[in-house]
Amino acid sequence: MIRDRLGRLNVSESVILDNEIHGEDNREAFAAIWQAMNEHQPKLNSLGVVRQVKTVALATEAQEPLLLLPDYVAGILQAANSTADTLAKSRVSALAAKRAYERLKRASKFGEFSGFMPTSYFEIFPNFKQYARHRAP
DSSP: OEEOTTOOEEEEEEEEEETTOOSHHHHHHHHHHHHHGGGOOHHHHHTTEEEEEEEEEEEOTTTOGGGGHHHHHHHHHHHHHOSSOTTTTSSSOHHHHHHHHHHHHHSTTOOOOOSOOOOSHHHHOGGGGGGOSSOOO
C-alpha cells in the first residue's frame, strides 16, 4: 500500500478466481469485469482509497485451497437445513453445522437465496451476446 501525491492510499490486489468458470469467453469476460470494477468505487474513493488489480489469475482448488471456502459454506447450509441425516458419516456433528450456519447468518456479507442461478455469461448478460467473438446459438 502506497500513498500517491494526492494522499490517496493505493491498494494493489492480486485476484485468484476458480477456473471452474466454463468457456474461455466466460473466463475472459469475468476476469476483465473484475479488473475494471475498481475504476468506479465512489465510497472508497471518497475515503481516499484507490484499489488497483495487478493480476487476475485462474486456479484450481488444489492450487489455491481458499477456493474451497464456498464449498464448505454450501456444505454447512445443506447440513443445517436438511431433514435427512446428511452428516451420518462425517466428522462434523449436526450441532457444529447448525452453529456454523447461525454464525454465517449473522455475517454482513452472507446472503441466502433459492431459485435459478445463471451459470453462463450470456445468461447473466443476454444483451451482450451480439458482441461475442464466437457467437453462441
